[in-house]
Amino acid sequence: AQKVTQAQTEISVVEKEDVTLDCVYETRDTTYYLFWYKQPPSGELVFLIRRNSFDEQNEISGRYSWNFQKSTSSFNFTITASQVVDSAVYFCALSEALAAGNKLTFGGGTRVLVKP
Amino acid sequence: EPEVTQTPSHQVTQMGQEVILRCVPISNHLYFYWYRQILGQKVEFLVSFYNNEISEKSEIFDDQFSVERPDGSNFTLKIRSTKLEDSAMYFCASHKSLGLAEETQYFGPGTRLLVL
Numbered sequence: 001a002q003k004v005t006q007a008q009t010e011i012s013v014v015e016k017e018d019v020t021l022d023c024v025y026e027t028r029d030t031t032y033y034l035f036w037y038k039q040p041p042s043g044e045l046v047f048l049i050r051r052n053s054f055d056e057q058n059e060i061s062g063r064y065s066w067n068f069q070k071s072t073s074s075f076n077f078t079i080t081a082s083q084v085v086d087s088a089v090y091f092c093a094l095s096e097a098l099a100a101g102n103k104l105t106f107g108g109g110t111r112v113l114v115k116p
Numbered sequence: 117e118p119e120v121t122q123t124p125s126h127q128v129t130q131m132g133q134e135v136i137l138r139c140v141p142i143s144n145h146l147y148f149y150w151y152r153q154i155l156g157q158k159v160e161f162l163v164s165f166y167n168n169e170i171s172e173k174s175e176i177f178d179d180q181f182s183v184e185r186p187d188g189s190n191f192t193l194k195i196r197s198t199k200l201e202d203s204a205m206y207f208c209a210s211h212k213s214l215g216l217a218e219e220t221q222y223f224g225p226g227t228r229l230l231v232l
């Protein structure tokens with residue numbers, strides 16, 4: 001069964017600091033996808049980034065970057081130079097490519113509070 | 117940019133009443149999902165739907181729940197006899213097809229259900 005763990009429940013930073021969110025996953029599949037979603041105070045779920053299990057190349061997209069390491073089953077996410085608008089709950093999620101329903105399994109979320 | 121829409125945004129109902137939550141997925145998407153999020157908790161998978169049938173359902177999705185795609189655009193979740201513990205935010209999601217980019221699930225804004 002698939003499982004996603006986000007050990008950090010809440011992180012508080014001052015604006016312009018970098019924030020790194022940890023995510024550890026479990027899956028028996030060799031082909032899977034990893035995602036990060038943002039849930040601002042308004043409640044919607046906003047897709048941020050995705051990665052597949054065959055591509056461990058780490059990338060940067062604007063102020064977002066991620067570090068995918070299969071060896072440790074981790075998919076960490078960093079916000080560089082945080083802004084107040086980054087305050088939200090961030091969810092890491094996993095889907096197994098060969099599963100019948102392609103469901104997303106979410107971690108418990110990490111609440112990020114960026115103070116001015 | 118196309119988006120998933122959900123109605124109503126909020127619904128208050130009495131215990132034992134039936135509710136229908138409505139979703140309009142992105143128009144060229146083929147895979148549909150319902151998730152729920154009890155206040156302050158993680159997002160949980162309920163059911164996935166493809167080709168007019170359920171692909172997978174969770175333990176939460178018992179006989180009180182049903183899904184339907186009554187026409188070419190709407191995707192509904194019905195709860196036959198609501199319980200207090202059904203109070204949650206319900207998210208609809210959809211994705212286009214299979215393959216990494218196509219499997220990114222896009223979420224609607226959610227329906228907040230309160231059962232009294």
